Amino acid sequence: MTTAPAPFKAALVQLRSGLMPADNLVEATRLIREAAAQGAQYIQTPEVTNVMQENRKALFELLASEADDASLAAYRALAAELKVHLHIGSLALKASPERAANRSFLIGPDGDILASYDKIHMFDIDLENGESYRESANYQPGETAVLADLPWGTLGLTICYDLRFPSLFRALAEAGASFIAAPAAFTRRTGEAHWHTLLRARAIENGCYIFAAAQGGLHQNKRETFGHSLIVDPWGTIIAEGGTDLGVIMAEIDPARVEAVRKSIPSLQHGRRFSIRDTRRQPGHLHAVRGSA
Numbered sequence: 001m002t003t004a005p006a007p008f009k010a011a012l013v014q015l016r017s018g019l020m021p022a023d024n025l026v027e028a029t030r031l032i033r034e035a036a037a038q039g040a041q042y043i044q045t046p047e048v049t050n051v052m053q054e055n056r057k058a059l060f061e062l063l064a065s066e067a068d069d070a071s072l073a074a075y076r077a078l079a080a081e082l083k084v085h086l087h088i089g090s091l092a093l094k095a096s097p098e099r100a101a102n103r104s105f106l107i108g109p110d111g112d113i114l115a116s117y118d119k120i121h122m123f124d125i126d127l128e129n130g131e132s133y134r135e136s137a138n139y140q141p142g143e144t145a146v147l148a149d150l151p152w153g154t155l156g157l158t159i160c161y162d163l164r165f166p167s168l169f170r171a172l173a174e175a176g177a178s179f180i181a182a183p184a185a186f187t188r189r190t191g192e193a194h195w196h197t198l199l200r201a202r203a204i205e206n207g208c209y210i211f212a213a214a215q216g217g218l219h220q221n222k223r224e225t226f227g228h229s230l231i232v233d234p235w236g237t238i239i240a241e242g243g244t245d246l247g248v249i250m251a252e253i254d255p256a257r258v259e260a261v262r263k264s265i266p267s268l269q270h271g272r273r274f275s276i277r278d279t280r281r282q283p284g285h286l287h288a289v290r291g292s293a
C-alpha cells in the first residue's frame with residue numbers, strides 16, 4: 001500500500017477577461033495574491049486569462065509570442081514571489097503570423113515553466129439559438145496531451161471544449177493523473193446545460209479531482225460566459241463553486257482520496273475489455289451516427 005502525499009490547498013481564480021491584456025493582468029494578479037494570502041499552494045486561472053477580443057484583427061494586433069509575452073513574464077515573477085504553483089489556464093499567444101495558440105502554463109514556485117499545453121479540440125460549433133464559434137479560424141490546435149508533476153501528484157492538462165472528449169481525460173488518468181485541470185470560458189448557454197454534469201462525470205469516471213477555473217459574466221467583447229468555477233472530488237462531489245462574478249474559490253485537496261476512491265471502484269482497471277461485433281446489415285452506415293432524415 002503506497003502512502004499518498006499530504007493534502008494541499010487549491011484555489012481557482014474566476015475572471016471576466018476584457019479587451020486589454022494589461023487590464024486583465026491587473027485583475028488576475030489581485031485575485032492570485034488574494035488566493036495565496038488565503039494559503040493556496042496551487043492556483044489556477046481560466047482559459048484566455050490574458051485577453052478576450054472582438055475580432056481577429058484586433059486580437060492579432062496585440063498578441064505576442066511566448067518569448068515576448070508580458071503577461072507570461074509577469075505571472076512567472078508572481079509565482080516566484082508568492083512561492084506557489086501558478087497554472088495560467090491559458091494565454092492567447094502568437095504562434096505564427098497567421099495563427100494563435102491557446103496555451104496553458106504550469107509555473108513552479110521558482111518561476112520556471114514546468115509544462116505548457118496547447119488546446120487540442122477547437123470550439124467550431126453552431127448553437128441552435130444562432131450563436132456560432134470558429135476557434136480554428138484563429139487558433140492552431142495542439143496534438144499532444146500533457147502531464148506534469150505537482151508535489152502532491154500528477155496533473156493532467158486540458159482546456160475548455162476538451163471537456164467534451166472523455167477519451168482525453170481517460171488517457172490522462174491512465175497515464176497517471178490524480179488531478180485534471182479544465183480551465184474554461186464556457187458559453188452561458190452550454191454551461192447552463194452541460195458544465196456541472198460534464199465536470200462531475202469526468203471526475204467520477206476517472207476517480208480524480210477536477211480543477212476548472214472559469215470565465216464568468218458579460219465581457220467587454222459582448223460575449224457572455226457561464227462562470228461557476230468548480231472543484232470536484234474523485235467521488236463527484238462539488239467541494240467548491242464560484243458564482244458569476246470575479247473571485248477566488250478554494251478547497252483542501254487530499255491525494256489519498258484518489259487512491260481510496262479508485263480502490264473502492266476500480267473502473268480504471270476494469271476498462272478496455274471489449275471489441276465490437278457489428279451485426280448491422282450495412283456496417284458503418286452513416287444513418288446510425290447522424291439519425292435518419
Ligand SMILES: O=C(O)CNC(=O)[C@H](CS)NC(=O)CCC(=O)C(=O)O
Binds near residue numbers: 048134161164191
Ligand atoms: O476565443 C476566446 O476569446 C476564448 N476562447 C473561448 O472562449 C473558447 C473557444 S471559442 N471557448 C470554448 O471552448 C467554449 C466551449 C463551450 O462553451 C462548450 O463546450 O460548450
